[in-house]
Amino acid sequence: MKFTKMHGIGNDYVYVNCFEETVEDPVAMAISVSPRHFAIGSDGLILICPSQVADARMEMYNADGSRGKMCGNGVRCVGKYIYDHGIVPREKTTVEVETDAGIKILKLTVEQGKAVMAEVDMGSPVLTTKKADHVLTAEDFLCFRKGRAGAADAVESGAAAEPDTSAASGAGAKTTGGATPCKGLRKDQIWETIEVAGRSYEMICISMGNPHAIVFIDDVDGLEIEKIGPMFENHERFAPERTNTEFVQKMDDHTLKMRVWERGSGETFACGTGACAVLTASTLAGLVDGKATVQLLGGDLQICLREEDGHVMMTGPAEEVFTGEWKR
Secondary structure (H helix, E strand, O other), X not given: OEEEEEEEOOEEEEEEEOOOOOOOOHHHHHHHHOOXXXXXXXXXXXXXXXXXXXXXXXXXXXXOOOEEOOOHHXXXXXXXXXXXXXXXXXOOOEEEEEEOOEEEEEEEEEEOOEEEEEEEEOOOOEEEOOOOEEEXXXXXXXXXXXXXXXXXXXXHOXXXXXXXXXXXXXXXXXXXXXXXXXXXXXXXXXXXXXXXXXXXEEEEEEEOOOEEEEEEOOOOOOOOHHHHHHHHHOOHHHOOOOOEEEEEEEEEXXXXXXXXXXXXXXXXXXXHHHXXXXXXXXXXXXXXXXXXXXXXXXXXXXXXXXXXXXXXXXXXXXXXXXXXXXOO
C-alpha cells in the first residue's frame, strides 16, 4: 500500500489515495500505522476517496482505530493532496471535500505549483448541552463579541467584562464574564459544571461535527494533561462517544493558547476543529471579538467567525512530509 505522510501544524496522519489504492480494513490499518516507535507514526489514518458530491471524500480514523467525523488539519491536507497530485485541475484553487460532518469548502493558496495554505469554511458551530443542541448563528454571537454594543450594554447592566480564570495548573475555572445573550440564549445555558478527579470545572461544549469540551485556565504549559485529559475524554457526561478536550489560556484580546487531548489519540500537536471550538467558546465567554490567533504546540491557526452567517473560518498550512510503501 502506497501512502503519503502529511501534517497540519504537527497534527500528522498517514494518507492513502483511494482513487488508486484499496484499504480493506481501515480500523486495523489505523492501529497498525500509527505507533510512533514501531510503525510510520501518526495521529491516525486518513483515506482520500472518490466522492459523488464533491472533489474527494475524507475518511478519518484515530490512532486507536475509532472513526472521526471531521479533522480540520486533516481536511486542509486533503485539499493540498488533491490539488498537488492532479485529482482536481490545476486552475481549480477552490475545492470541496466531503466529510462525515458535511462538505467543506477550501480556498487554497498556491505557491510554485503547490498548495501551501488553505482557508476552510468549517460551517456553523453547535452549542451542545445535556438538554439540547443549539446551532449558533451570527445573531447569537453579536451580543457576546468583545467590544460590541451589546457587550457594552451588558457590562452597564452588571455583567462582568472579563471572566475570572483563576484556575492555575488545571483547577476548575469559574468564568462569569461575557455579555447578555441574544434571542433567549442565556449564560447559564452556555456554561456547564463538570466534576473531574474531585474538582469542579466550568466548561463550554461545542460541536464542530465532532465534540469538544473547552476549559479556560491560567497556565496551559503547567497543565498535567496526560493525567486530566483521559478523565475528561472518558467521563460519563460524554458517553458513549467520548470527547476532545481543549484547555485554553487567554494571552491577549487577539491571541488564545491551547493544548488539546483528542479522543482516541491523546495529546496532539494541533486540532483544527478544536481551535474552531475554542474561538467559538471564547467569543461566547466575551474573551475575544470573534477572531483570534490560536496558538497550539505545532504552530498557529487563524480562526474567525464570518459576520454574515456565523460560520467558523479556519486558515492554516498543510505540508507533505514523505511518501512510502507499507508492506505489512
